[in-house]
Amino acid sequence: MDGDEAIAWAEYGTPVELPTIHHRKGYDATKTADPDYRITCVFVDKRHRRQGVTELAITGALDLIAQAGGGRVESYPHDLTNQTKKMSSSFLYNSTRRLYERLGFTYDRPKGLKNCVMVKTVDPA
Template sequence: MLWRLSKRQMEAGMGDGNRDAMRALFADGPGPDDIGPGLIARVDGQPAGWIQIDRRSAFPRLETSRVLKPVDDADVWSIACFLVDKRYRRQGLSAMLLRAACDHAARQGARIVEGYPIDTPNRKYAPVYAWTGFVGAFRDVGFTEVARRSDTRPIMRKVL
């Protein structure tokens, strides 16, 4: 819910409130102008990963971010979050999720998909901080860097 809410809303809903709001997004499913909260990857029928993608306008907090504010006025879709079960990490699932998210967005009419991965020289990186994905997976899927306002957080785009 981090980028879907203002800082004030996020703090007010801390804990159960924000968890309930995310559950509601899943329970409600997509509406006529919404794709819902994202896509789920399954391995042998079991959930193995998740990627959150939606129109950038669904993430109003990005507008006010010093580091992730819009690069231009292009109509972009944003990949806001990844979750890969630790049993399936380092097996290419992030790249598969990225490809699926781009395909899904393209079917919805998207022309540009944007992501905000971590770019760190550290070989080991705590998963709790890697919820936006890693730059390597984005590059592998054809994203290119379009801006960098932080040493470790590029803004990357893929034209569909």
């Protein structure tokens, strides 16, 4: 928040609350279990990008998940590890694999051509 203005947020919820994800057919074909929670989208106002706000939004969601009892959390960031072309931050609707790795997530598997499944177990608060 910047005063009364929301400058960033992370959408999270259970698979029942957030059933729609990109590349669902491939995702379902390779999953071994449903997560307890998903982080499906992170928004940061363009005036506040590249200032660490995305990380704050994700850690805020993780804190709320811990308060709700924790569990296995999945997210689906862009995997730019093998990409040589720079991608505009406006297209990174769920940030990057590198950021999730810094936050303690581990790579699980690819999802579509440019995304991946990252997982983390969050302890209850």
